[in-house]
Amino acid sequence: MRTAYIQQMGAFNDTLGDICGRSGVAMEKATNALLQADLAIAEEVITEHDEIRKLSKRAEEEAFTLLALQAPVAGDLRVVVSGFQIVADVDRMGALALHVAKVARRRHPKRALPEEVNGYFAEMGRLAVELAYSAREVLLTQDPHQAAEIEEQDDAMDDLHRHLFTVLMDRDWKHGVAAAVDVTLLGRYYERFADHAVAVGRRVVFQSTGVVPDEN
Amino acid sequence: MRTAYIQQMGAFNDTLGDICGRSGVAMEKATNALLQADLAIAEEVITEHDEIRKLSKRAEEEAFTLLALQAPVAGDLRVVVSGFQIVADVDRMGALALHVAKVARRRHPKRALPEEVNGYFAEMGRLAVELAYSAREVLLTQDPHQAAEIEEQDDAMDDLHRHLFTVLMDRDWKHGVAAAVDVTLLGRYYERFADHAVAVGRRVVFQSTGVVPDEN
Numbered sequence: 001m002r003t004a005y006i007q008q009m010g011a012f013n014d015t016l017g018d019i020c021g022r023s024g025v026a027m028e029k030a031t032n033a034l035l036q037a038d039l040a041i042a043e044e045v046i047t048e049h050d051e052i053r054k055l056s057k058r059a060e061e062e063a064f065t066l067l068a069l070q071a072p073v074a075g076d077l078r079v080v081v082s083g084f085q086i087v088a089d090v091d092r093m094g095a096l097a098l099h100v101a102k103v104a105r106r107r108h109p110k111r112a113l114p115e116e117v118n119g120y121f122a123e124m125g126r127l128a129v130e131l132a133y134s135a136r137e138v139l140l141t142q143d144p145h146q147a148a149e150i151e152e153q154d155d156a157m158d159d160l161h162r163h164l165f166t167v168l169m170d171r172d173w174k175h176g177v178a179a180a181v182d183v184t185l186l187g188r189y190y191e192r193f194a195d196h197a198v199a200v201g202r203r204v205v206f207q208s209t210g211v212v213p214d215e216n
Numbered sequence: 217m218r219t220a221y222i223q224q225m226g227a228f229n230d231t232l233g234d235i236c237g238r239s240g241v242a243m244e245k246a247t248n249a250l251l252q253a254d255l256a257i258a259e260e261v262i263t264e265h266d267e268i269r270k271l272s273k274r275a276e277e278e279a280f281t282l283l284a285l286q287a288p289v290a291g292d293l294r295v296v297v298s299g300f301q302i303v304a305d306v307d308r309m310g311a312l313a314l315h316v317a318k319v320a321r322r323r324h325p326k327r328a329l330p331e332e333v334n335g336y337f338a339e340m341g342r343l344a345v346e347l348a349y350s351a352r353e354v355l356l357t358q359d360p361h362q363a364a365e366i367e368e369q370d371d372a373m374d375d376l377h378r379h380l381f382t383v384l385m386d387r388d389w390k391h392g393v394a395a396a397v398d399v400t401l402l403g404r405y406y407e408r409f410a411d412h413a414v415a416v417g418r419r420v421v422f423q424s425t426g427v428v429p430d431e432n
Contacts (some may be wrong), residue, residue: 068293077284084300169394178385180393184400 003072012066012083013146015059017139019090020200025108027193031125033104034186035118037111045101052094059087075210082203086139089196089203093132096193103186108184112182114175120164124190127157131197140199144208150201151213157194161187218254221286228282228299231275233355235306237288238415240348242313243409247341249320250333250402253327261317268310275303295423302333302355302419305412309348312409324411326399330391336380340406343373347413366417367429373410377403 026045033042063083137148164187205213242261279299301427354363421429
């Protein structure tokens with residue numbers, strides 16, 4: 001029973017890691033689509049999102065089967081329950097990458113971003129992808145120390161996001177309200193994407209130690 | 217066993233309904249704080265949010281105990297698993313009301329909103345509260361027909377949200393970029409709040425019929 005549980009839990013975490021990795025790839029492509037006003041890449045992200053949705057449903061089924069057939073108890077039961085919550089996080093990361101791609105498509109052939117903020121989004125994109133890959137990694141290794149570090153990686157995202165707002169709020173903003181609205185929403189998508197990667201890290205800490213880390 | 221399950225599931229749904237109702241109250245107050253630039257009400261929402269967080273944790277524990285002690289199978293097991301997902305939805309609704317209150321506090325003693333868009337937010341607030349109360353209702357009644365109707369109620373929110381953007385994008389927008397950024401984020405908070413109420417409705421449909429409703 002326990003061997004089957006461990007095996008199925010491993011397979012389930014592989015699926016979660018896969019979704020997380022795909023969300024990272026989607027965010028990387030969506031950022032490129034945004035920065036280059038590249039419609040083809042934006043469309044690619046939008047099409048490939050179906051696969052992420054399918055995998056999320058499969059992950060839920062895997063967790064459900066695990067629960068139904070292995071009937072885990074105590075700590076194992078908590079691990080599976082956290083697994084359901086992780087599905088929601090990684091699925092949402094995919095949806096946020098999709099949102100970014102859709103903004104790029106909506107503004108095409110124009111660029112959604114004024115050149116002045118390109119650097120911010122290039123860097124937020126890089127961080128988002130890095131966070132997704134870290135989350136994938138800890139889903140596979142279940143290493144609580146590595147998982148706890150994801151929260152620190154996110155500090156850089158928060159800093160960038162705050163700076164971005166000072167740029168927007170500056171009297172010298174010359175790009176009009178429409179661009180400001182896009183920049184505001186896009187900034188929020190990257191920040192939320194990062195938050196969900198952090199949530200995955202926190203849940204893995206809980207899964208492997210039984211302790212919920214303090215919120216910082 | 218089955219009687220105990222039904223009893224505990226009822227208590228759990230009561231807790232979920234309670235959180236949902238409190239999120240509705242929080243959104244109502246937060247909207248008032250926003251429209252009136254009322255710092256005292258904003259602070260109230262911020263303080264009362266702790267209670268919502270506590271109840272969310274209690275709800276998770278209730279679902280967990282149910283799972284551990286009653287060991288539900290088949291349909292009952294799916295119902296409990298959906299319950300965990302509902303906790304996440306109603307908890308997020310509370311967090312979004314909190315975000316609105318924080319914007320009101322941040323801009324105090326000024327109003328965050330230009331008068332031109334007050335009507336939109338008064339109406340989005342009204343709809344958000346209505347949606348939260350509908351979600352609470354169906355959590356308690358478990359009526360799938362009523363639950364399915366929440367999605368239709370949300371159409372009005374989507375319409376308002378779209379109109380709000382046309383106001384923002386209009387060349388005649390005279391309130392500057394800072395106000396546009398606030399309006400953009402606030403609009404998003406109301407829209408997401410409504411989305412989570414819809415998600416609760418969809419999950420109740422699933423709980424009471426075993427079928428996931430189509431996404432519209």
